[in-house]
Amino acid sequence: QSVLTQPPSASGTPGQRVTISCSGSSSDFGGHAVSWYQLFPGMAPKLLIYSFHLRPAGVIDRFSGSQSGSSASLVISGLRSEDEADYYCAVWDDTMKGWVFGGGTKLTVL
Amino acid sequence: QVQLQESGPGLVKPSQTLSLTCNVSGGSVSSGSHYWSWIRQPAGKGLEWIGRIYMSGATNYSPSFESRVTLSVDTSNNQFSLQLSSVTAADTAVYYCARESIGWFWDSWGRGTLVTVSS
Secondary structure (H helix, E strand, O other): OOOEEOOOEEEEOOOOOEEEEEEEOOHHHHHOOOEEEEEOOOOOOEEEEEOOOEOOOOOOOOEEEEEEOOEEEEEEOOOOHHHOOEEEEEEEEOOOOEEEEEOOEEEEEO | OOEEEEEOOOEEOOOOOEEEEEEEEOOOOOOOOEEEEEEEEOOOOOOEEEEEEOOOOOEEEOOOOOOOEEEEEEOOOOEEEEEEOOOOHHHOEEEEEEEEEOOOEEEEEOOOEEEEEOO
């Protein structure tokens, strides 16, 4: 079963660039794309990145994603106060035939 | 634009069965391009995938829940449901329903509903 590891916290000042990592225990995430989600309390989670690096319509280009080998990253450029939220990565695990989430990263804008 | 809305009791007694329904609007549970998932978040903890169902009724369950979870889909009412049996306080969480696009991502989520397990 895959395990996804994220840093529990990250922080930055307005305007900075912040990177949140997601490391997998199986090589190349089994060939699947990691997706990224943004969570605010009391609101529906929001898809930020899918299919390795694509953004859904409506997600601003300050959010970008990449994936290589057993690591994936979410990059937030031009950090703003409204980016303060929890961020999760997720990937399908063929062995488990199920989804695995990272532990989540709480982003603080200082 | 598809919208999902969870509904069900907010309080369940220990050992009983938690039952939630997700009503889908602006889209169809009969779509061949989507799975329909349940995901939860215990207070102060991360997201946990519970399982998913396809329009045919085919399911995948997380090993963590497989022994006590049942998902079902009701195409006539455009909704899908979760039943989790033998609940304990550890099942207290915000439960989300979500649409998974074949292509491996969830593109629509409900706002979540808090279920508390307590006597």
